[in-house]
Amino acid sequence: xxxxxxxxxxxxxxxxxxxxxxxxxxxxxxxxxxxxxxxxxxxxxxxxxxxxxxxxxxxxxxxxxxxxxxxxxxxxxxxxxxxxxxxxxxxxxxxxxxxxxxxxxxxxxxxxxxxxxxxxxxxxxxxxxxxxxxxxxxxxxxxxxxxxxxxxxxxxxxxxxxxxxxxxxxxxxxxxxxxxxxxxxxxxxxxxxxxxxxxxxxxxxxxxxxxxxxxxxxxxxxxxxxxxxxxxx
Amino acid sequence: xxxxxxxxxxxxxxxxxxxxxxxxxxxxxxxxxxxxxxxxxxxxxxxxxxxxxxxxxxxxxxxxxxxxxxxxxxxxxxxxxxxxxxxxxxxxxxxxxxxxxxxxxxxxxxxxxxxxxxxxxxxxxxxxxxxxxxxxxxxxxxxxxxxxxxxxxxxxxxxxxxxxxxxxxxxxxxx
Numbered sequence: 559x560x561x562x563x564x565x566x567x568x569x570x571x572x573x574x575x576x577x578x579x580x581x582x583x584x585x586x587x588x589x590x591x592x593x594x595x596x597x598x599x600x601x602x603x604x605x606x607x608x609x610x611x612x613x614x615x616x617x618x619x620x621x622x623x624x625x626x627x628x629x630x631x632x633x634x635x636x637x638x639x640x641x642x643x644x645x646x647x648x649x650x651x652x653x654x655x656x657x658x659x660x661x662x663x664x665x666x667x668x669x670x671x672x673x674x675x676x677x678x679x680x681x682x683x684x685x686x687x688x689x690x691x692x693x694x695x696x697x698x699x700x701x702x703x704x705x706x707x708x709x710x711x712x713x714x715x716x717x718x719x720x721x722x723x724x725x726x727x728x729x730x731x732x733x734x735x736x737x738x739x740x741x742x743x744x745x746x747x748x749x750x751x752x753x754x755x756x757x758x759x760x761x762x763x764x765x766x767x768x769x770x771x772x773x774x775x776x777x778x779x780x781x782x783x784x785x786x787x788x789x790x791x
Numbered sequence: 792x793x794x795x796x797x798x799x800x801x802x803x804x805x806x807x808x809x810x811x812x813x814x815x816x817x818x819x820x821x822x823x824x825x826x827x828x829x830x831x832x833x834x835x836x837x838x839x840x841x842x843x844x845x846x847x848x849x850x851x852x853x854x855x856x857x858x859x860x861x862x863x864x865x866x867x868x869x870x871x872x873x874x875x876x877x878x879x880x881x882x883x884x885x886x887x888x889x890x891x892x893x894x895x896x897x898x899x900x901x902x903x904x905x906x907x908x909x910x911x912x913x914x915x916x917x918x919x920x921x922x923x924x925x926x927x928x929x930x931x932x933x934x935x936x937x938x939x940x941x942x943x944x945x946x947x948x949x950x951x952x953x954x955x956x957x958x959x960x961x962x963x964x965x966x
Binding site: 560563564566567568569570571573574575576577578579580581582583584585586587588589590657661662663665668677679686687692693694695696697698699700701702703705706737739742744745748749750759760761764765767770771772775 | 832835836837838839840890916917918919922923924925926927928929930931932933934935936937938939940941942943944945946947948949950952953956959960
């Protein structure tokens with residue numbers, strides 16, 4: 559009998575040690591997913607349509623749009639109010655934010671990890687030009703935040719953005735990439751595109767614990783497909 | 792005599808162009824008086840390819856055969872030749888604004904061969920340079936703290952149980 563008790567005590571101690579070690583050496587969540595490194599160009603997508611400011615992205619096939627009940631005309635300017643990305647189960651509010659005094663783009667406060675922001679100095683989604691939206695990847699309070707799964711998006715996935723005028727713009731992903739912050743392609747992201755385009759941005763890559771910042775940004779490039787009066791699915 | 796006119800691209804005009812969505816919408820009605828310079832897109836940004844279109848027509852000045860854009864203000868060549876279009880007196884050119892161009896309002900001038908000169912207001916907006924900070928690393932750094940707590944708890948229970956067993960053992964061996 560004492561032998562059994564002894565064994566139990568040893569088992570308790572071993573299990574305790576193992577758990578304590580595992581608890582302090584494993585992550586509670588997996589780090590955010592990253593888009594694939596595209597062949598041949600480290601961290602750079604294959605020149606997507608609309609990559610150059612003056613080159614319009616591929617226009618949607620009107621027959622395709624008609625089949626889905628979309629109108630293909632660009633949308634009139636109206637601020638975005640919500641975003642829906644069914645393939646990664648994102649459904650979030652959008653607020654308009656500009657620049658900080660230092661000239662950085664403003665992002666939603668970390669206290670609101672499920673809020674996204676639209677760069678309000680740029681074009682509105684669905685109007686000619688590039689509309690840019692930001693969302694957090696994670697936050698201490700909740701773990702994975704609104705754009706945690708952005709890196710899972712692949713060409714062809716659909717993004718729905720509802721504007722203040724109650725119309726919903728449909729966008730199709732054409733590229734996604736992880737960029738190091740040092741080489742963040744700001745011009746390619748913010749520059750004018752003659753066909754309406756959309757960029758979704760969050761943090762990604764390795765995390766630098768010394769600075770408390772991610773070393774990269776995940777950027778999803780999408781182009782306008784069409785609009786409809788109904789709300790996002 | 793050199794005729795100098797200034798035509799600011801008004802917000803309404805810019806909106807009309809934007810609504811059109813394509814440079815084709817730039818083509819103004821031929822022969823309308825009033826030397827109009829259209830800039831597309833406007834506002835533009837450093838590094839952005841920007842199209843200038845001018846209508847050189849002025850009743851008293853006759854037809855224009857060529858036009859040049861003065862790009863020095865924008866950090867470009869001083870005399871940029873503009874291309875003729877299918878419309879008489881309408882010339883067009885597309886330039887890429889230097890990435891070093893400071894944000895602000897510019898008034899590049901366009902000179903037509905018939906003596907008409909015009910300028911338009913080009914707004915250059917800043918492109919936010921630094922990459923945004925969107926996350927505090929919770930998913931990359933937060934460990935399974937609760938596992939550690941449970942583990943330490945088990946260790947504690949084990950230690951107490953071990954102590955009790957040892958003590959009993961000792962007491963047992965004395966009797």
